[in-house]
Amino acid sequence: MAIIRVTNLTKKFKDLVAVDDINLEIEEGECFGLLGPNGAGKTSIIRMITAVSPPSRGDIWVDGRELRKHPREVKAILGVIPQTDNLDEDLTVIQNLTTFARYFAIPREVAYQRSVEILNSMALEGKRDSKIDELSGGMKRRLLIGRGLVNAPKIIILDEPSIGLDPQARHMVWRKLKELKSQGITQLLCTQNMEEAARLCDRVAIIHQGRIIDIDTPQAFVTRYMSNRVWEIDVTSDERDSIMRELERRQLEFEEFAGIIHVFPKDDSLVEGLPGVARAATLEDVFFKLTGRSLVE
Ligand SMILES: Nc1ncnc2c1ncn2[C@@H]1O[C@H](COP(=O)(O)OP(=O)(O)OP(=O)(O)O)[C@@H](O)[C@H]1O
Numbered sequence: 094m095a096i097i098r099v100t101n102l103t104k105k106f107k108d109l110v111a112v113d114d115i116n117l118e119i120e121e122g123e124c125f126g127l128l129g130p131n132g133a134g135k136t137s138i139i140r141m142i143t144a145v146s147p148p149s150r151g152d153i154w155v156d157g158r159e160l161r162k163h164p165r166e167v168k169a170i171l172g173v174i175p176q177t178d179n180l181d182e183d184l185t186v187i188q189n190l191t192t193f194a195r196y197f198a199i200p201r202e203v204a205y206q207r208s209v210e211i212l213n214s215m216a217l218e219g220k221r222d223s224k225i226d227e228l229s230g231g232m233k234r235r236l237l238i239g240r241g242l243v244n245a246p247k248i249i250i251l252d253e254p255s256i257g258l259d260p261q262a263r264h265m266v267w268r269k270l271k272e273l274k275s276q277g278i279t280q281l282l283c284t285q286n287m288e289e290a291a292r293l294c295d296r297v298a299i300i301h302q303g304r305i306i307d308i309d310t311p312q313a314f315v316t317r318y319m320s321n322r323v324w325e326i327d328v329t330s331d332e333r334d335s336i337m338r339e340l341e342r343r344q345l346e347f348e349e350f351a352g353i354i355h356v357f358p359k360d361d362s363l364v365e366g367l368p369g370v371a372r373a374a375t376l377e378d379v380f381f382k383l384t385g386r387s388l389v390e
């Protein structure tokens with residue numbers, strides 16, 4: 094049985110349908126990703142599943158309980174890492190964790206012990222007694238992730254976990270998430286980082302304009318939609334028009350974003366003689382093919 098089940102989930106803000114009739118089943122122990130660009134509706138979905146914002150329509154079941162009827166029981170087993178930092182500025186780093194633990198009625202000693210362990214695992218032990226405004230953005234992010242683990246949750250829900258982290262911190266967070274997954278903890282994360290989705294997620298839902306376009310494993314997405322490698326041409330403005338004409342003459346499928354032309358040839362021989370380099374297809378290309386948009390704009 095799915096540990097999270099969502100049926101006909103819809104969120105409207107006046108005339109705007111931010112989440113449009115979503116159905117979703119997340120299995121226990123899996124890492125499930127919501128992948129989509131700014132404004133796709135990812136945070137709105139997560140806010141409903143974490144009982145922060147009520148759905149306009151639809152039902153949510155978490156671990157066998159209907160969320161609307163049992164919000165408190167559900168919240169007790171969720172670890173929530175929001176997109177924007179809402180740490181308590183008046184408290185120190187460790188107090189942010191121990192105080193948060195009190196909401197879950199965790200005994201003081203256990204809470205303290207756990208908080209120390211979390212600070213170690215997030216490489217924040219040196220900042221234990223610092224005030225929040227003495228932390229860098231990436232440190233706040235790591236503390237926020239750590240805070241989501243204070244109640245030893247059965248499910249963790251992360252909104253853009255690695256946003257604002259440098260590569261080293263990002264890899265540390267990814268390692269931590271993999272470790273939690275190996276302990277059987279279910280993860281729902283939303284991201285616009287396709288590398289993050291590909292590395293961490295067992296399955297990914299591609300979200301566009303409030304709808305789920307498709308759900309599959311990252312690998313299957315790439316093999317289903319991308320039959321071949323992608324050919325990348327970094328064009329200068331004076332050669333751009335002639336290259337475009339050549340691509341059209343060869344009837345090649347291509348898209349241009351971030352100043353680079355991405356060609357999707359069915360076969361490498363079709364791009365013979367063109368400038369550029371071949372690269373492996375990624376989830377980002379799949380996203381582009383499905384929506385005509387890039388993930389990050
Ligand atoms: N409280 C609100 N009131 C009105 N509109 C909202 C509200 N929250 C979100 N929206 C709108 O709903 C849509 C989806 O927003 P949401 O924050 O869910 O997107 P997202 O996928 O999380 O984007 P991002 O990657 O930028 O975080 C957007 O058009 C946004 O403007």
Ligand SMILES: [Mg+2]
Binds near residue numbers: 135137176
């Ligand atoms: Mg968001």
